[in-house]
Amino acid sequence: MTALKLAVVAAGLSQPSSTRLLADRLADATVDRLRLQGVDAEVTVLELRDLAQDVTNNLLTGYPSPKLETALAAVTGADGLIAVTPIFTTSYSGLFKSFIDVIDPTALADLPVLLGATGGTERHSLAIDYAMRPLFTYLHANPLTTGVYAASADWGSSETGLADRIERAGADLAAAMAGSERSSRVVDPFALPQGFSPVGGFGAQ
């Protein structure tokens, strides 16, 4: 059986970033769980910082650079997505949203998405549910019920349960990805809408 494809998007702006740290932990948890089920996973990690200029250029010109096109294909053709953003001024970061904005709005349909977010304090943990979740719901992706928020304090204590939340989220995503054929689908970019007629029923009479 070919490996399932797992895309990981980390929108942290610094390097290293706690956003990337959380993304990696979530990816490891998912891959471990898939392996327990006898499934291999091929992981592609995208740090949006590396794509920031390409994303801006795509917004301005309407087409992706070759580098960004490869990144977009990794996300849209995945069997599962881990999306992690820092929370800035109550919501996902602008870079994160800009990246989502250059994805074809139909291209994330049915994609299981594990939502993750980071922030200075746990006060903004609901941003996962009021900001990130509607975004992916609108795109007809499949955002999983478990989202993982990591505040700065979580990285210094085992009592806040971050490790458990990561384990649970990884298990959820692994379950949602199991049996996925998403990454092996062939999309015809020139498929005409069903029932399309080049004369609209108004041919010569």
Add this chain to the structure above:
Amino acid sequence: MQFGIFTVSDVTTDPTDDTTPTEGERIKALVTIAKKAEEVGLDVFALGEHHNPPFVSSSPTTMLGYIAAQTTDLILSTSTTLITTNDPVKIAEDYAMLQHLADGRVDLMMGRGNTGPVYPWFGKDIRDGIPLAIENYALLHRLWTEEYVDWEGKYRTPLQGFQSTPRPLDGVPPFVWHGSIRSPEIAEQAAYYGDGFFANNIFWPKEHYMKLIAFYRQRFEHYGHGTADQAIVGLGGQAFMRTNSQDAKAEFRPYFDNAPVYGHGPSMEDFTEQTPLTVGSPQEVIDRYAGMREHFGDYQRQLFLMDHAGLPLKTVLEQLDILGEEVVPVLRKEFAVNRPATVPDAPTHASLVARRDAALAQAPLESAEVK
């Protein structure tokens, strides 16, 4: 193979001296540019249609008629005519009139417009963009090919026994191109009618258009208009040239960096690599465009965008001199090398009249055979 220029008629501030032409100056400049195109031996001048500033070309047939009166060989075309928001009856009438005045030196390119609000301004809904293009063109095609038309569609008031006037010159309508950036529906429409397909590829990478044009060619053959390599394909292009390549880059860079469409985005180097824009010596432009048919197959029309982003008229005219005198003559030779004899030229009024006459001469024989 036809070579020409197309313009969007933008009034843009020159970023190097902060001057902006008036609408009147820009309108007169467009006429000067069109006449220059004929003078330097180009085949086609195509004019956009827009209904919002900073564009001045809201009334293409007025300008094209004025240019027709001052030229003798130049083919006048559009880039594009809004098939979505114009009444197809008015398009039929306006362009048939222009066709008569220009002695057949007219074709047009259908498009859907570049700004969302143009739909509501003309009482339409942008979500109907494709259905409008399909239905309106179906009516336009009938108005030009049938004498009296009974019509009932979704988007305009019905017609009973309506005859558009004047009738097309010699009973042969202007050739139609369908322009598209990404919609397979429009490629399908062009293929269905055996019309031309113009892929305006100047702002996007070639890989996308290679696939879109291949799709149109395949559907052209499917609908029985000829083999795929006989489909009528047009492409856009963009160049800025100086004898010395570095001079071209230095002079064009401020225009590139501030251009309305791609300014403040990718670097000029990235953009020239990813799109057909070529900034350099005439030989570099020749090399780039001579290679186009390797990607898209032998094609019929190559239009260049030469007069945007605030370039002063004087510079544009210099560019047209270089294009017409140094680049296009070489490209004509290059494109003729190994071009199969079965690949047609772009249809002209004369070739369409000849084709119609040949079909008429054939028709009685065929009906006799049936008996």
